[in-house]
Amino acid sequence: MINMNEHNALVAFQDKQIRRIWHNNEWHFSVIDVVNALDASTIPKRYWSDLKIKLSQEGFEPYDKIVQLKMPAEDSKLRLTDCANTKNMFRIIQSIPSKKAEPFKQWLAQLGKERIEEIENPELAQDRVKEYYELKGYPQDWIDKRLRGIAIRQDLTDEWKSRGVQEEKDFAILTNEISKATFGKTVGEYKQFKGLKKPNQNLRDHMTDWELILTMVGEKATTDITIAKDAKGLPQLTHTAKEGGDIAKNTRKELEQKIGKSIVSNKNYQHLEGKKKNKFIGDE
Numbered sequence: 096m097i098n099m100n101e102h103n104a105l106v107a108f109q110d111k112q113i114r115r116i117w118h119n120n121e122w123h124f125s126v127i128d129v130v131n132a133l134d135a136s137t138i139p140k141r142y143w144s145d146l147k148i149k150l151s152q153e154g155f156e157p158y159d160k161i162v163q164l165k166m167p168a169e170d171s172k173l174r175l176t177d178c179a180n181t182k183n184m185f186r187i188i189q190s191i192p193s194k195k196a197e198p199f200k201q202w203l204a205q206l207g208k209e210r211i212e213e214i215e216n217p218e219l220a221q222d223r224v225k226e227y228y229e230l231k232g233y234p235q236d237w238i239d240k241r242l243r244g245i246a247i248r249q250d251l252t253d254e255w256k257s258r259g260v261q262e263e264k265d266f267a268i269l270t271n272e273i274s275k276a277t278f279g280k281t282v283g284e285y286k287q288f289k290g291l292k293k294p295n296q297n298l299r300d301h302m303t304d305w306e307l308i309l310t311m312v313g314e315k316a317t318t319d320i321t322i323a324k325d326a327k328g329l330p331q332l333t334h335t336a337k338e339g340g341d342i343a344k345n346t347r348k349e350l351e352q353k354i355g356k357s358i359v360s361n362k363n364y365q366h367l368e369g370k371k372k373n374k375f376i377g378d379e
Contacts, residue, residue: 108132108202109195114166114295116178122206123164123178126187133193143177146190155186165263167294173263181207232367240307244299247311251318258327265329269336276340277313277347278306278359289363301363305350309358313343 106113111132114125127139136142147157160183165173179187181203188196188203221242228238252266260266271281278285286298299310317339320326326335347358 106206108199112295114176116164116166118162118164118178121180123162123180124184124203125166126161126177126179126184129184129188129199130191133188133191133195133199135191135193146187150187150190153190155190160186169294172294231364233364237304237307240304240311241299244307244311244314247315247318251314254318254321255332258321258332260329260332268329269332272333272336273310273313273317273340273343276337277309277343279344280359288359289361289365291363291365296365301365303358303360303362305358306360309343309347312346313340315339316342 106115109132111128113128113132115122117123126143130136130139130143130146150157157177161177161179163175164178166176166178168174168176184203185200188200193199224245225238225242228241229235233241255266255269260269267282271283274280274282274285280288282298286296289298289301291298291301299307302310317336320338321332321335324331324335326332351358
């Protein structure tokens with residue numbers, strides 16, 4: 096099954112990007128992004144602030160219906176953002192005078208339909224992710240590795256959840272332990288190394304084949320070690336995450352010694368979007 100937090104955290108309506116997050120078994124969308132997508136105002140934050148007052152006067156209490164969830168901000172940090180599920184977003188849109196309102200509601204309904212289909216048939220989710228990468232122009236063998244990596248990541252996060260991890264920051268801590276052990280860099284440091292400056296850019300979408308493979312090795316090893324040691328709680332899970340990453344690190348170092356160059360690369364697929372290219376952007 097595709098990890099909903101791993102992929103599709105960003106969707107586009109026409110030419111406007113909208114952040115979303117999987118929360119309480121349903122999608123929640125950034126209200127500010129939706130306001131911007133509807134061209135309701137040149138200052139979406141101020142517009143939303145005024146709209147909350149209007150909604151309250153209409154009997155819709157935003158403070159009861161809106162949840163604040165952490166999403167990537169322009170400075171690449173996770174910040175609390177006003178979010179609404181599909182049902183409440185429909186209600187909010189009703190109070191926004193925009194020519195784009197009806198097309199947007201149809202688009203939003205289609206997203207919901209696709210999610211229901213994916214719950215009934217999980218393979219559809221994987222097919223849609225595969226199509227996403229194909230349309231961007233990624234090589235097929237890279238796509239196969241990426242999809243396998245998503246599945247391995249899902250197994251690991253499910254294991255962590257069953258062993259007491261709930262907070263997003265704790266998932267980030269554990270992920271960074273594996274990354275530091277495997278590549279010598281945290282996720283943030285690796286993104287910076289690859290020149291990924293946008294907060295919504297997924298590091299793994301810019302990894303080489305070997306970087307994807309080693310990431311899989313580290314996370315699969317972490318899952319198996321965690322189960323074998325019956326690790327529970329953040330301190331124990333942090334230790335097994337490092338152990339899993341160390342296995343991937345040893346593989347990396349042995350390979351680097353054999354091929355005479357570093358696997359840790361600043362190459363990326365940053366300019367692939369909208370182009371049918373199968374090349375990396377970066378130094379050789």
